[in-house]
Amino acid sequence: MRTTLTPEQITERLAKRFAEGVAAHLPPGEGSSQLAIVGRDLLLDVLSFLKSNPELSFDFLMDVTAIDHLHFEDPAIGERFVTVYQLYSTTHNHRFTLKTPVPEDDAQVPSAVELWGSALWAEREAHDMYGIRFEGNPDLRRLLMPEDFPGFPLRKDYPLRGRGERDAFPQYLDSGPVSRQAAGASAEDAPEGPGNGEGDGE
Amino acid sequence: MNKEREITDKPVEQDPPDHLGADLLRKGLAEDPDYRGEHPEPRFFITDETEDDFGGRMMTLNLGPQHPATHGTLRVILKVRGEKIIAADTEIGFLHTGFEKLAEHMSYQQWVTVTDRMNYMSAMNNNVGYAIACEQLLGVEVPRRAQVIRVILSEFSRLADHIVCNGLAGMDVGAFSLMLWAFERREKVYDLMEAVTGTRLTTSYTRIGGVFRDLPEDFEEMAKSLVEEFRRFLEEMRSMTLGNRIFEDRMRGVGVIRGEDAVNWGITGPILRASGVAYDVRKAMPYSGYERYDFEIPTQEDGDSYARFVQRLAECEQSLDIICQALDDLPDGPILSEDKKISLPEKDEVHQNIESLIHHFKQIMFGHGILPERGREVYSATESPNGELGYYMVSDGEMNSYKTRVRPPSIFHFAVLPQLIEGSMISDAIAVLGTLNVIAGELDR
Amino acid sequence: MGLEKLLGDNIITTSVNSLASWARKNALWPMPFGTACCAIEMMATLSGRFDMARFGAEVIRFSPRQADLMIVSGRISIKMMPVLLKIYEQMPEPKWVISMGACASSGGVFDTYTLVQGVDQFLPVHCYIPGCPPRPESLLDALMKIQAIIGEEGERDEKEEMEIAAQLEKPASAERETTEPPLPGGS
Numbered sequence: 001m002r003t004t005l006t007p008e009q010i011t012e013r014l015a016k017r018f019a020e021g022v023a024a025h026l027p028p029g030e031g032s033s034q035l036a037i038v039g040r041d042l043l044l045d046v047l048s049f050l051k052s053n054p055e056l057s058f059d060f061l062m063d064v065t066a067i068d069h070l071h072f073e074d075p076a077i078g079e080r081f082v083t084v085y086q087l088y089s090t091t092h093n094h095r096f097t098l099k100t101p102v103p104e105d106d107a108q109v110p111s112a113v114e115l116w117g118s119a120l121w122a123e124r125e126a127h128d129m130y131g132i133r134f135e136g137n138p139d140l141r142r143l144l145m146p147e148d149f150p151g152f153p154l155r156k157d158y159p160l161r162g163r164g165e166r167d168a169f170p171q172y173l174d175s176g177p178v179s180r181q182a183a184g185a186s187a188e189d190a191p192e193g194p195g196n197g198e199g200d201g202e
Numbered sequence: 203m204n205k206e207r208e209i210t211d212k213p214v215e216q217d218p219p220d221h222l223g224a225d226l227l228r229k230g231l232a233e234d235p236d237y238r239g240e241h242p243e244p245r246f247f248i249t250d251e252t253e254d255d256f257g258g259r260m261m262t263l264n265l266g267p268q269h270p271a272t273h274g275t276l277r278v279i280l281k282v283r284g285e286k287i288i289a290a291d292t293e294i295g296f297l298h299t300g301f302e303k304l305a306e307h308m309s310y311q312q313w314v315t316v317t318d319r320m321n322y323m324s325a326m327n328n329n330v331g332y333a334i335a336c337e338q339l340l341g342v343e344v345p346r347r348a349q350v351i352r353v354i355l356s357e358f359s360r361l362a363d364h365i366v367c368n369g370l371a372g373m374d375v376g377a378f379s380l381m382l383w384a385f386e387r388r389e390k391v392y393d394l395m396e397a398v399t400g401t402r403l404t405t406s407y408t409r410i411g412g413v414f415r416d417l418p419e420d421f422e423e424m425a426k427s428l429v430e431e432f433r434r435f436l437e438e439m440r441s442m443t444l445g446n447r448i449f450e451d452r453m454r455g456v457g458v459i460r461g462e463d464a465v466n467w468g469i470t471g472p473i474l475r476a477s478g479v480a481y482d483v484r485k486a487m488p489y490s491g492y493e494r495y496d497f498e499i500p501t502q503e504d505g506d507s508y509a510r511f512v513q514r515l516a517e518c519e520q521s522l523d524i525i526c527q528a529l530d531d532l533p534d535g536p537i538l539s540e541d542k543k544i545s546l547p548e549k550d551e552v553h554q555n556i557e558s559l560i561h562h563f564k565q566i567m568f569g570h571g572i573l574p575e576r577g578r579e580v581y582s583a584t585e586s587p588n589g590e591l592g593y594y595m596v597s598d599g600e601m602n603s604y605k606t607r608v609r610p611p612s613i614f615h616f617a618v619l620p621q622l623i624e625g626s627m628i629s630d631a632i633a634v635l636g637t638l639n640v641i642a643g644e645l646d647r
Numbered sequence: 648m649g650l651e652k653l654l655g656d657n658i659i660t661t662s663v664n665s666l667a668s669w670a671r672k673n674a675l676w677p678m679p680f681g682t683a684c685c686a687i688e689m690m691a692t693l694s695g696r697f698d699m700a701r702f703g704a705e706v707i708r709f710s711p712r713q714a715d716l717m718i719v720s721g722r723i724s725i726k727m728m729p730v731l732l733k734i735y736e737q738m739p740e741p742k743w744v745i746s747m748g749a750c751a752s753s754g755g756v757f758d759t760y761t762l763v764q765g766v767d768q769f770l771p772v773h774c775y776i777p778g779c780p781p782r783p784e785s786l787l788d789a790l791m792k793i794q795a796i797i798g799e800e801g802e803r804d805e806k807e808e809m810e811i812a813a814q815l816e817k818p819a820s821a822e823r824e825t826t827e828p829p830l831p832g833g834s
Contacts, residue, residue: 029578030341059465062583063592063609072598074577086581086592086609090465090481097581118468121617129302144295144646145761146726153303153760160300160307162760166725167768267730268680270709275682275727296727297682300759315756319722322684322780385694392691403684403780643683646724 004094007034025076035097040109058087061116066130070156080104111136129154267296274642290620297646305606309571318404321644326359327586333408335582335593339574347535348412349491354528357521362391363587364514371636375452411539453508457622457634468614471589476513477505483585495527510637571601610644668801672794675704678714682721685748685780689720692783711737720747723763746772749779
């Protein structure tokens with residue numbers, strides 16, 4: 001039985017089940033689709049509810065990514081990082097987006113790999129790019145960057161052109177692996193503003 | 203040798219090669235405890251038994267990152283005993299270019315060119331997917347003619363992608379001429395693309411709110427003759443491979459993915475449909491006017507390499523049908539949105555008209571440009587030849603996006619490769635890799 | 648050398664270097680280091696329509712030990728650069744390098760944290776091809792330029808050998824010169 005639900009109906013069902021734990025959030029602008037923000041202690045419960053409830057039955061975890069809210073504070077999030085889950089149901093043909101705020105000083109979140117296999121590499125990439133640890137993910141090696149790369153490139157305090165790794169990469173390979181937590185936490189570089197010459201157009 | 207060579211060689215000599223790449227290439231699975239990074243218990247843990255009952259030894263074999271059968275910069279590390287793969291692990295990121303970081307520093311229109319370089323086999327589908335995501339972010343209506351043009355060209359792009367994938371898969375299992383034939387037909391698609399967009403490969407054809415320029419006058423004839431040629435070619439490809447004993451023996455029963463596993467692992471596109479799940483974004487959530495066309499979603503039952511090969515051929519037929527229907531009802535009209543805050547005015551207008559000049563200035567100059575609402579975000583999915591291509595974009599009201607995430611289909615396909623090839627022969631691994639059609643550019647971004 | 652008069656029209660005399668470079672330039676064995684979009688155009692150059700075999704360079708060798716021309720086509724990231732160097736080191740001398748496309752030559756549009764801004768920082772490059780990606784014709788042009796370079800090298804070597812031979816043939820009175828023969832390739 002195919003019953004396509006709107007994101008509003010899905011958040012309604014989530015609110016009915018989890019009461020205060022799930023907050024509905026509607027991004028501004030016309031035609032935006034509603035999404036839900038859930039704390040990380042409830043995340044796995046919400047995800048497994050979304051997967052197993054026959055009315056929702058989200059069998060696809062399409063994507064896991066993160067956002068760094070360093071330069072753009074979102075009052076609905078309240079933390080520096082947020083992980084974003086894109087879900088899709090082949091049974092009912094509807095989509096849903098779920099967000100989980102992650103604080104900067106304790107950047108970890110439970111892994112969804114028990115529920116969906118696709119979380120394995122998606123979370124691995126988010127870990128590689130943002131330094132968020134997904135507790136329970138069995139394979140949290142770096143995915144795209146070299147094993148001993150110091151830093152998390154998609155964080156907003158990491159400059160676009162890097163910290164000199166690309167020009168002197170044999171030297172940085174020589175210096176040995178730098179502690180990841182130390183490298184990620186020390187934001188000695190000034191945050192790179194949007195105006196750095198790239199967006200100048202013609 | 204002569205002196206000049208010696209001089210130019212010097213920088214290399216000063217850096218002895220051993221610390222550069224040797225450890226990277228030599229890294230095995232079980233030997234190196236640091237290799238597992240933070241997690242000492244690896245998923246594919248290999249017990250260190252060096253000899254089997256017949257005295258055979260286990261060895262580590264590197265497939266890639268520079269290997270003819272990987273069709274890109276992928277690395278598969280195999281633990282083999284004889285010809286049999288005991289365990290496999292993968293490593294990617296050799297083509298990581300920082301596209302997503304770049305999106306945070308480029309304006310929305312500029313990033314269209316970067317999307318080409320992601321899946322370079324079918325750049326047009328990437329262009330279209332990105333343009334649709336931006337249009338959703340901005341709430342722009344696209345003129346109908348532009349939509350139909352996008353459909354026609356992305357279907358041609360899909361055709362080229364599918365036949366090249368099949369051709370290369372054929373080459374991997376010994377049918378070399380299949381690849382040469384496929385490349386020749388793909389050149390024909392490139393001719394068409396060049397006539398429309400000006401480039402062969404990296405088209406950069408879409409703009410936010412429409413397309414870059416109108417079709418050439420003789421486009422319809424060219425497209426129709428190409429469709430006819432493709433129908434003949436698909437027949438040729440079928441007759442050469444399907445029912446061929448060697449081909450079937452190599453491809454059948456290899457790399458089987460069951461439907462529920464495919465869904466669980468996030469596999470989309472032809473690979474998912476070859477496992478019997480009829481999910482196609484073009485049907486499920488139509489975009490760019492796909493709901494107007496009458497086409498089917500073919501599926502296969504087996505989920506093996508052979509099914510994926512047949513599936514791609516079947517999808518080519520559907521693409522040809524869509525192209526014919528779209529050509530028949532190609533409407534007249536504008537090709538770019540009338541909204542002057544979104545679309546650049548004509549160059550002649552800019553030179554002669556002060557208003558157009560201001561619009562042009564406002565869009566190009568730094569600090570202006572296309573400005574979506576602050577806090578707006580969108581996840582938009584389109585069907586690329588490899589599967590669901592998603593763009594997740596967040597705006598902070600500036601001229602460049604705050605966050606752009608590409609959901610590449612390939613990364614989820616490549617993630618399952620170790621499970622597919624463990625326990626099989628090395629030659630089967632090649633046959634599986636060929637039909638997964640992993641494109642390194644979109645895998646690593 | 649005066650030998651031609653004795654041998655007649657059917658025999659050509661030359662130096663070993665010229666002969667070797669003539670053979671080399673007409674039978675280049677490329678090692679295609681293709682990573683990204685440029686690799687697709689490189690494959691197009693090798694296949695039917697453009698047919699690099701017309702220039703004697705169709706024997707694609709994926710084993711670097713059998714190749715003498717490396718075509719670096721595509722973006723090279725910091726993770727890939729050690730691999731590229733390794734493969735370059737494995738190629739036997741003499742070897743030539745084509746840097747195909749904007750990304751391999753200069754990093755192109757991708758001025759990002761992970762991309763090597765031009766492989767010529769780490770390898771000697773003999774020919775750059777502009778374009779993103781270059782058309783197959785450009786690659787053929789680059790191939791012909793490499794052939795010209797190889798030919799010139801042979802001619803130069805031949806000239807130098809002739810000079811050395813002339814020096815050696817000089818009478819013993821020019822003692823100080825024969826003790827120190829000019830270095831080959833000395834500029």
